[in-house]
Amino acid sequence: MHLEHLIYSIAIAIIAGGIYLKYANKDYSWIIIASAYAPDLDLFLDTLSGIFGIALLIHGKPITHGDFHNLTVMLLFAVVIALLLQIFKIRFRDSFIFAFIGFGAHLVEDALVYNPAYAFFWPISDQKYGIGLFDYSRDLYGIADPEVLIVGLMTVVVLATIRMRYEGNEWITNMVVPNYLLIFYVKIRNQTHLWVKRLNNEYKIIGSKSKIINNEIADR
Template structure:
């Protein structure tokens, strides 16, 4: 799932940003979108480390896709992102929460799509899990990217519906002004002042 994670995380970021802005006065929901692909770092881990002359074992095996799709890596990743963004003026807790939400969104989206997914609850449980609510896809091997090779049409359409619903809900609650957080000011004035 390449494009789908961005679409689903944008919908989630819009809603989380609305709630955070109301209660904290801050909206760093862009972190959710940036962290949506983080669990897929495991695809690049072994080739990059091997090129650098390192061999890293994860539970006694080389890192394979799905190895980072669990809550232990999610917490470690959240802490690392919080330390990286704190010098940029983003509160430690804010960046931790947003990055964990983005990472967790990826895991939840995979669970919704695959009936047999990954060991999401490791180290609490080593069971391979999945819900498969959105599709009839059994596992990642059965996943077909039939939308320009980057997305499954059914999963993508469901994500676009959720994104439109999130935009409509936030626009209904806050008005069009919330779009200024996401759309550059020149483009915003071009669209909404004519």
């Protein structure tokens, strides 16, 4: 799965964000979308090690695609993201939950499509599990299975319609550009304006002093 992971993660983010907003008055569903491809970091590292000829090992074996598709890495990922997002004043619990859901969504999506899929319970078990509801084939320009993609898009439309019916459309903006990023942008913009204004004032002062000095020299 390629494009489908993004689509299904959006669908899960819509419903998870709505539920969390109702009970916790917060919506960090953008974390779910941002985590859509997190388990596939193993593929990136596998490719990177091949390019540079560096062997990255897990339990004495080179990292290959699928090695990060398990509950252990999911927990580790959620903890790391939760710690990093504390920089932006997001509570550990909130970011942990959404990062956990985002990573887990990827695993569930793979399990539904492939059979067998991956060893989700590693290191407890190396057994690969999967359901395989679809006869998956990446026929759409090599990035998606048309059937799986259509089901995902329909799910997004239905869930988005339901949520807009109850909340309006403000939540859409937060999913695309999180509120804290907007606040951060405003702070940076205001601080930049202050710096520019201060530099401009200093430039004027220097200019005035230069004129005074030039006038004094001319008088002599």
